[in-house]
Amino acid sequence: MTATLPSLTNLPTQYDPTTTEAKWQQVWESHEVFKADPDHPGEPYCIVIPPPNVTGSLHMGHAFEHALIDTLVRYHRMVGRNTLWLPGTDHASIAVSTLLDRELSSQGQRREDVGRDAYLERAWQWKQESGGKIVGQLRRLGLSVDWSRERFTMDPGLTQAVMTAFVSLYEEGLIYRGNYMVNWCPASQSAVSDLEVESREVEGNLWHFRYPLTSGKGYVEVATTRPETMLGDTAVAVNPNDDRYQHLIGQTVLLPIMEREIPIIADEYVDASFGTGCVKVTPAHDPNDFEMGKRHDLPFINILNKDGTLNENGGPFVSLDRFVARKQVVKRLEEEGFLVKVEPYKHTVPYSDRGKVPVEPLLSTQWFVRIRPLAERALACLDEQNSPEFVPERWTKVYRDWLVNLRDWCISRQLWWGHQIPAWYAISETGGELTEDTPFVVAHTAEEAQAKAIAQFGASVQLEQDPDVLDTWFSSGLWPFSTLGWPAKTQDFETYYPTTTLVTGFDIIFFWVARMTMMAGHFTGQMPFKTVYIHGLVRDENNKKMSKSANNGIDPLVLINKYGTDALRFTLVREVAGAGQDIRLEYDRKTDESASVEASRNFTNKLWNASRFVLMNLDGKTPAQLGTPRPVDLELSDRWLLSRYHQVVQRSREAIDQHSIGEAAKGLYEFIWGDFCDWYIELVKSRLQGEDARSRRTAQQVLAQVLEGTLKLLHPFMPHITEEIWQTLVQAENQQYLALQAYPTPDLALIDPQLEQAFVLITDTIRTLRNLRSEAEIKPGLRIAAVLQSEDDRERNILNAGRPYIQDLAKIASLTIARDFAPTTTDVGDVAIAAPTPPSIVTAPAVASPSSPPATATASAANTDIFLPFVLLLPFLLLVAFALAGIVAIVRLLISLATGTPIAIGWPQPSTGRTTVTAPAPLPPDIVPYPAQNIAGVTGTVQVLIPLAAVVDVDALRAKLSKTLSKVEADIATLTQRLNNASYVQKAPAAVVQSTRDSLAEAEKQAEILRERLQRLENS
């Protein structure tokens, strides 16, 4: 047994998440509880983890995302699906390279100094040592992943998949190599993809230059934000329709400094209305100019080295850094009179995502994926089958628009850590050097490449593998199927592919989701997942995006250590009701406290203590040993709780099925804290302590049954605490886990809205009584008398059925339920002393329960504080009442008493149950005298009175009644107005109109009661 059954009396009153969570994480993993089995019955349910970077450490985004995924996965596992959640990590080429390069440079070295092999050795060593950090931290989240299937993007199997994909795409002409303009990051000295570039708005300048016409007849004026690029200008362009410059087209200008004669060309790209309408053209350093250069067959002059310094084409500025050169170019142009003006100019500059420096558009030879065919296929799946389906739906458009505009993908990176490109160059064909024109072969392995090359170039061929590695996202794009064994047709792949749901953030739709759908569409012929659940970001306490650079991250481990994993997870998940919305996490950086996580922690504690209470009252029996309660034994509160329970079962399942995970979490919170703890547990206490063995047993059965079901319902959200309690509750044998139990199924026959509605009358009455007590400052422990009056038979029946509950929870010693008050007010004060001995039948309900001491005892206890003559007077008053009441009432009472027939109540019973009410009370007297001194409230059409010796504060009471009355009168006005509206009555649904009529009737009754109350107050 994993959870020893603790001595119940010694269970701590505070739940300790730390040891409990560590214990279950260890047990689940070591017992391989979440190991998937392709032969398991049930429809497969598979999620692959969005692989975190090996460089990473756990941040709040991970915690949030994994909390969501784990909730889904655990739920579906319990629902009976054949479930696999596959974990793993991503090699993060650029991030790791940056890290290692920095380490090297701190030792005064560059990666070239140590060499590729040694560098990679360090990288792997680093991966072994610190790469596991994130995985260890993930374990603290208690995820139900299958660790036996953990993958890393550079595992042999996944590398095999990458090679297969590359070679196949190459052979199909979907990968090509060529000299094109790429985004060059001078910091990492590598090409980066369009996606790895972010635009930043900067306060820059716009420099205006004059380029003299070669003809000597004047100048053209151009403007630029990057003056140094003028060194590589090879043309000036104007719009072909720009009348101002028609005569210049075809002429030339003399490029200052470089003294190069360059043509004036006409190109549609130029916007005649912007600036002077003349544009300098630098085909090697600007994407638009590159296109113009191609259109007009201009020379491409590269002026930059890989590190961002100027090369030999930079003329006098060779080897200067690009930004130093910029200043000097401007200075020189100014000196030579070519600078027209400088104006401040706000514009966007592309920055490298990783390197955090401006990228340079640079011509270089790179590998590209021809993206259109792949994108078109993904688009077809989306348009024809809405696949994948995005939740929330609005992301579909974002995804779609991106695919439509997608351009070829540069996949080569001038780095060493990653999948080295499987292309081998026949350097022997180009004098032993690797040049742009060196012929090459593409192959899965070096051996295969050798064979291919020999066939092509002869036995003496010398090969050299392409030094570059692939963009990390190339391998990530294969993740949903490479992790399942592709390209091999493994059983895992056959069973779990395509996966079910991908859960990720919107920031990753382009990077990852689209790459996966494109790759999967091409290689597997289907979309890799059925749905994509897009969640929002976790923002900090100031609603700022958490980021490393802002240093505003909130460490999940700090909160886990303080409040527990379950509390943190529940907080994150319950916040997410509006799916896809960002969530804000409350946090105090001085104390590392979070009010919202604390609230969830308090909830775990509430569950813990409620469970303690149940366990302490089951006589050491398990739910199974106690068995299911017999329907005939179920009391009103039992049936109410079961109705509430089955409703929450139904709602939880529906909510999770619709990805409304937050709503499910909140529903469970309310059920557990509100229905189960605040009401049901309080209601059964007297039964558990009482002498009615059958009632006690039934209460135990219901408690046990509902607690166990609730633990199952809550388990996907709070896996540790529920497992811990459940193990104890059921005294689980070895290898039995809550995580593997069946998720509850609602029994719709037990959901009884009418019964719940009736119960609300009882709870509202209790609330009203408590309210009155509180306002009259009656001591909380004091048991008092109270009168409930309603003309409605049904209401009185309900109240009578709920009599023990009302007496227990509102601490009422003697409760009178009356149809009406006697027409005369009696001054009861003096008569009280002379009251005769009470007939025993009347006080029976109060005496029945040990928790309700006899009225006389209460009254004597009350004497010290508030004199309660009414209690003593009751018998006498009742005699008066009998006299005043009609014969009918007496007859009814006598019949009821004589036959012992239970009083039927006015709502339908479950088909299985007998129509009984267990409340032992006799039929209440119909008419009672009106207590002269009292405080009163109203709920529904029930008048609630507490007789007092003296009303403490008449003014306060009057004010309160007046306030309530005016509120009710306002309601009456609105409702009347609505009902007087003919088109409303005509057009609105009948049920709505009826409920309006009911509301009006009730409001009018309330008003009547309140007016009468006020009237009596004035008279007293």
Add this chain to the structure above:
RNA sequence: GGGCGAUUAGCUCAGCGGUAGAGCGCCUGCCUUACAAGCAGGAUGUCACUAGUUCGAUCCUAGUAUCGCCCACCA
């Protein structure tokens, strides 16, 4: 320049055509034998603004404002 989201109690957020909800915070009273990480009671809102649709709008439509995000090659 396009597109998206948000705007509801002091704070964090649910809700959604039929008389406004929760948690936290606040006020009052309680160590009531599961829980003070708790219990009971209480106060609090022009549902951003303006028009429209509707018998009826916090909810639907169209604008406006503020905040935030994404995308975009105007030198």
